[in-house]
Amino acid sequence: MLAKKCLNLYFNMMEDLSPFLENIKRKISLSPDNTELLTSAFRVVKVKRKQMIIQPGFVAKYRIYVLKGAFHSYVIDDKGNQHTIQFAIDDWWLSDYNSYVHQTPATQFVEALENSTVLQIDYQTEQQLKDANWELATLFRLMAEHSAAYLARRIVSNLTQSAEERYNDFVGRYPKVVQRLPQYALASYLNMTREFLSKIRNDKVRKK
Amino acid sequence: MLAKKCLNLYFNMMEDLSPFLENIKRKISLSPDNTELLTSAFRVVKVKRKQMIIQPGFVAKYRIYVLKGAFHSYVIDDKGNQHTIQFAIDDWWLSDYNSYVHQTPATQFVEALENSTVLQIDYQTEQQLKDANWELATLFRLMAEHSAAYLARRIVSNLTQSAEERYNDFVGRYPKVVQRLPQYALASYLNMTREFLSKIRNDKVRKK
DNA sequence: CGTTTTTCTTAAGATAGTTCATCGTTCTGC
DNA sequence: GCAGAACGATGAACTATCTTAAGAAAAACG
Numbered sequence: 001m002l003a004k005k006c007l008n009l010y011f012n013m014m015e016d017l018s019p020f021l022e023n024i025k026r027k028i029s030l031s032p033d034n035t036e037l038l039t040s041a042f043r044v045v046k047v048k049r050k051q052m053i054i055q056p057g058f059v060a061k062y063r064i065y066v067l068k069g070a071f072h073s074y075v076i077d078d079k080g081n082q083h084t085i086q087f088a089i090d091d092w093w094l095s096d097y098n099s100y101v102h103q104t105p106a107t108q109f110v111e112a113l114e115n116s117t118v119l120q121i122d123y124q125t126e127q128q129l130k131d132a133n134w135e136l137a138t139l140f141r142l143m144a145e146h147s148a149a150y151l152a153r154r155i156v157s158n159l160t161q162s163a164e165e166r167y168n169d170f171v172g173r174y175p176k177v178v179q180r181l182p183q184y185a186l187a188s189y190l191n192m193t194r195e196f197l198s199k200i201r202n203d204k205v206r207k208k
Numbered sequence: 209m210l211a212k213k214c215l216n217l218y219f220n221m222m223e224d225l226s227p228f229l230e231n232i233k234r235k236i237s238l239s240p241d242n243t244e245l246l247t248s249a250f251r252v253v254k255v256k257r258k259q260m261i262i263q264p265g266f267v268a269k270y271r272i273y274v275l276k277g278a279f280h281s282y283v284i285d286d287k288g289n290q291h292t293i294q295f296a297i298d299d300w301w302l303s304d305y306n307s308y309v310h311q312t313p314a315t316q317f318v319e320a321l322e323n324s325t326v327l328q329i330d331y332q333t334e335q336q337l338k339d340a341n342w343e344l345a346t347l348f349r350l351m352a353e354h355s356a357a358y359l360a361r362r363i364v365s366n367l368t369q370s371a372e373e374r375y376n377d378f379v380g381r382y383p384k385v386v387q388r389l390p391q392y393a394l395a396s397y398l399n400m401t402r403e404f405l406s407k408i409r410n411d412k413v414r415k416k
Numbered sequence: 417c418g419t420t421t422t423t424c425t426t427a428a429g430a431t432a433g434t435t436c437a438t439c440g441t442t443c444t445g446c
Numbered sequence: 447g448c449a450g451a452a453c454g455a456t457g458a459a460c461t462a463t464c465t466t467a468a469g470a471a472a473a474a475c476g
Contacts, residue, residue, distance in 0.1 A: 075364055075367075075368060077368040077369075081368075083364070083367040083368050085360070085363060085364060085367065097353075097356055097357050097360045098357040098360050098361055101353045101354065101356070101357045102357060107364070108364075130346075130349070134342065134345075137342075137345060137346065137349065138338075138345065140349060141338070141345065141348060141349035141352060144349060144352035144353040144355075144356050145305075145309045145352040146309070147352075147356040148305055148309070148352050148355040148356040148359060149305050149306040149309045149310060151356060151359035151360060151363060152293070152305045152306050152359060153306055154363060155293060155359060155362060155363060155366070156283055156291070156293060156315070156316075158363070158366055158399070159283075159291040159293065159396070159399055160283060160285040160289075160291050161285075188367070191366070191367055
């Protein structure tokens with residue numbers, strides 16, 4: 001266990017973890033010891049473009065933080081259509097939450113859209129941290145609460161906005177993300193076809 | 209503080225809390241002391257049909273557990289259309305999560321569909337419990353994780369299923385809920401008009 | 417109860433969004 | 447730097463779902 005911890009530290013030293021630490025600090029202020037404990041529970045992993053890190057049928061073993069890169073998670077429906085469920089670029093968290101939280105087989109693919117570097121923590125390690133340490137348990141609780149609030153906002157947006165409004169909203173909110181995503185992934189995230197998204201974008205240009 | 213606690217106990221004794229305790233037990237096994245601590249943090253409240261317990265513009269002060277009754281939460285969009293975001297009948301939890309978690313003004317109405325009895329805990333009391341008590345903090349973390357997983361499943365369903373599939377799915381999953389809801393609320397929850405839901409139901413009958 | 421209000425059904429016309437098929441463009445891996 | 451694959455744009459035909467409107471049924475409430 002100590003050996004593993006040291007090994008992780010060694011690997012983690014190769015990467016700049018400051019964005020990760022900043023991200024955590026925005027949620028909770030950890031003691032130096034706990035920061036250290038948390039950091040050494042994660043492993044740096046390099047992922048090649050198009051590589052899957054979660055696949056349907058397998059239990060999602062990791063919670064993932066993207067240090068650098070881009071991912072999307074998607075499902076394939078009965079008719080073979082791909083539907084993007086989540087994105088994540090630098091500084092975002094990602095998993096198949098339903099699978100990870102309940103440790104049941106995943107229904108989503110999680111695929112790298114670029115060559116990426118991530119931090120991952122496995123389920124059991126996370127449980128141990130939460131069982132052993134108050135501050136870290138609080139951190140993970142805050143993350144879950146924020147996720148739930150975020151997902152609730154997304155449901156509202158899906159229920160109340162038209163395709164064009166959803167697109168404008170997304171562009172306004174995450175302009176940097178839009179530029180790094182393939183349009184087909186964004187279209188399906190926004191619950192429309194790629195063709196229709198293309199039309200929306202084009203109508204906008206013409207209006208100007 | 210002690211007085212308030214005794215008062216709550218007194219009120220709570222008037223109601224059968226066993227479904228609530230069962231609901232908690234399914235998530236985590238609490239010590240008798242903590243069960244007692246948790247229970248006395250909630251207040252029993254009676255709510256009349258059509259009464260609002262959360263309204264846009266006001267911060268959602270309470271997390272709510274429905275002992276008996278039915279609620280829906282909804283937003284009103286720019287065109288004046290009502291969109292149901294959540295339901296809750298006996299034994300379900302409910303709030304405007306985004307407002308409650310971040311303590312920002314709500315965007316949702318939460319309205320009783322029947323005369324109901326609920327348990328409510330206010331934000332500050334919940335924070336105190338979580339700060340003071342490991343087991344209770346864990347309980348609230350599990351609740352948040354389960355909410356997030358549930359919301360994620362709902363997003364997937366909205367992205368991948370047709371109106372008719374969403375309806376069939378819901379009926380299969382929550383047959384008891386369907387019977388207690390007005391159709392207009394269910395329709396907007398499933399992201400369709402009441403007229404279209406009516407058509408779907410009717411087409412089904414004819415096919416038989 | 418009977419009346420008033422709310423909810424549900426039906427149907428025709430309208431539209432947002434899809435499907436399909438094609439073509440030009442841009443990546444990507446070697 | 448090239449060949450092949452992946453991606454994006456476009457237009458025409460199509461369809462799932464919405465809108466509007468009006469009557470029927472059901473529920474609420476004095």
